[in-house]
Amino acid sequence: INNAAAALLREWVYSIATEKNELGGLRYSGKDIHVAAGQDLLGESTVRVWVADARELARGAEDTGGKPVLERDAVVGWRPPLPGAPGPRTLQEHLENHRMPEKISFETTGGKLSNAAMVLLREWVQSLATEKNELGRLHYSIKDIHAAAGHEFLSYSTVRRWVADARELARGAEDADTGGKPVLERDAVVGWRPPLPGAPGPR
Structure with a gap:
């Protein structure tokens, strides 16, 4: 994949890596994210590095010591x-x-x-x-x-x-030239999440 596509995929991994569930825990594991990407699309090691970077960034943002x-x-x-x-x-x-x-x-x-x-x-x-x-x-x-x-x-x-x-x-x-297919905007890529078990849609 080209650099532009890789940048979009990185954004998607970053967004899903720090998403939390209703109990405040992380919703997706690194393995979940790798499976949801499609194992032929991203290597497991790439997903692991991007997930670690995203969570490091999120932890830093939370640990501010009360300062602006x-x-x-x-x-x-x-x-x-x-x-x-x-x-x-x-x-x-x-x-x-x-x-x-x-x-x-x-x-x-x-x-x-x-x-x-x-x-x-x-x-x-x-x-x-x-x-x-x-x-x-x-x-x-x-x-x-x-x-x-x-x-x-x-x-x-x-x-x-x-x-x-x-x-x-x-x-x-x-x-x-989309051949009549709708163009997938950036937010639709970054915001996509795998459906719940039994729900319709791409896995």
């Missing part, structure tokens, strides 16, 4: 201010001005960010990559996004790859 922290949407939804407007100029500055959950760090270890941090950064890049202006054109270039991240935060090649994946997925949704 930067939530996921405040990372993914941050946009660089207009010229002359107040506020941090880069995402890196924005993050430095806030506390992160205890187990989520944007500090590099051995020159690398943690998997949980990289997932958040990828979501941010890909949300900017497909954002359009009032004329229906792409609002941010790759160069704009790299500069908005902070040049020392993400490499240009990483930003370029993530932008390409996001735009490939967006173009596919717009241009797909």
